[in-house]
Amino acid sequence: MPLSPQLLAAGARMHDVAVMCGGVVTAAQCRAVGVDDHAVRRLLGAGLWTRTRRGVYADATFRPEVADPAHHARCAALLASLARPAVVSHLSAARLLGLPLPPGRPDTRACVTRRPPAPSNDPLLGDVHVLDYDDADVTDVSGVPVLAGARLVLDCCDVLPPDSALAIADAALARRLTTAAALRAGVRARRIRPPTTDLVVERADPLAESWFESMSRWWLLEAGLPRPRLQVPFTDRQGRVRARVDMLVGRVVGEADGAAKYDDPRVLFAEKRREDWLRDAHRVEVVRWVPQEMRTSRGRAEVAARFTAAASRVR
Numbered sequence: 001m002p003l004s005p006q007l008l009a010a011g012a013r014m015h016d017v018a019v020m021c022g023g024v025v026t027a028a029q030c031r032a033v034g035v036d037d038h039a040v041r042r043l044l045g046a047g048l049w050t051r052t053r054r055g056v057y058a059d060a061t062f063r064p065e066v067a068d069p070a071h072h073a074r075c076a077a078l079l080a081s082l083a084r085p086a087v088v089s090h091l092s093a094a095r096l097l098g099l100p101l102p103p104g105r106p107d108t109r110a111c112v113t114r115r116p117p118a119p120s121n122d123p124l125l126g127d128v129h130v131l132d133y134d135d136a137d138v139t140d141v142s143g144v145p146v147l148a149g150a151r152l153v154l155d156c157c158d159v160l161p162p163d164s165a166l167a168i169a170d171a172a173l174a175r176r177l178t179t180a181a182a183l184r185a186g187v188r189a190r191r192i193r194p195p196t197t198d199l200v201v202e203r204a205d206p207l208a209e210s211w212f213e214s215m216s217r218w219w220l221l222e223a224g225l226p227r228p229r230l231q232v233p234f235t236d237r238q239g240r241v242r243a244r245v246d247m248l249v250g251r252v253v254g255e256a257d258g259a260a261k262y263d264d265p266r267v268l269f270a271e272k273r274r275e276d277w278l279r280d281a282h283r284v285e286v287v288r289w290v291p292q293e294m295r296t297s298r299g300r301a302e303v304a305a306r307f308t309a310a311a312s313r314v315r
Helices: 005-019 027-032 037-045 069-081 090-096 149-159 162-174 180-189 197-203 211-222 259-263 265-282 291-295 297-313
Strands: 024-026 049-053 056-059 110-114 126-130 138-141 144-147 229-235 241-249 252-256 285-289
Touching: 005 024, 005 027, 005 037, 005 056, 024 027, 024 069, 027 037, 027 056, 037 049, 037 056, 049 069, 056 069, 069 090, 069 110, 069 144, 090 110, 090 126, 090 144, 090 149, 144 149, 149 162, 149 180, 149 197, 162 180, 162 197, 162 211, 180 197, 197 211, 211 241, 211 252, 211 291, 211 297, 229 265, 241 265, 252 297, 265 285, 285 297, 291 297
Parallel strands: 110 126, 252 285
Antiparallel strands: 024 056, 049 056, 138 144, 229 241, 241 252
16 A cells, blocks of 8 residues: 555655664654654555664665665664764774774674763663763764774774784775874873784884785784885886785785685786796795684794795895
8 A cells, every 4th residue: 555645754754864863763753853653653564664773763765875784774773772972983983984804703783982971881782882082083974973083993902903903093094084193192192002002003004905914914013024015016127017015024025815816726827927027027035825824823923934034035
């Protein structure tokens, strides 16, 4: 049965509110724009809206421009359920902004921060942090307030291992969500922080291109290798760039290879030719590694040892 013009108009009023709130609307907001419970039930039954939490409804037509729409919806619903204002933060902020997080099964809880005084328990199945924040650090992501900038990077340093926190810092710099100066200032102002936060900020580099590259760089530096140059171009005799490498330590090229690279024989052959050209034309050594090697201390030590051996061959 088609919906009446009055019911469609009610849905449009709800939509206008939801657009400003991340695609969700509360029962109280519905009543404030003249939409009663009976109309809401009709719209739910028609599939135009869905119930996400008690007294919170999501617009089925809302399409946020974010990296993870499903998580955006969870965050918007949690914010609408809280009695006090809050902002999305920590890993949820990183997910909505498309920053690199460790592979594997993610924590689906919505991470939010609210100012004190407030309880830090999570009766609504969210990851609730009670901390002060500066309004200047809050950005709107399709109707959801998100803590971004240097604050996001430092928050992630609190909850992630330092290798993954470095990936967040690298990507935030690359996307100009923050600056190195802002990160250093944030560290100075943050009296309580993990001891590795200072190192994450000092080692951050906007030229890193993936989580795996960033975490690899963290562990190679921890092994005592010099700080590498990233995304270094190598040119032929005509000055054309023939190769751009992940890392360069002295005259040793480091390549953090995703395992998928070895699934296609054509890609593998092209990489072999590229590596031979680098050795012949530029007299460098090449060290490669895959994710499995960086997952254990023994594997990381073996990769670092290959760098040391390669460096001894090109002295």
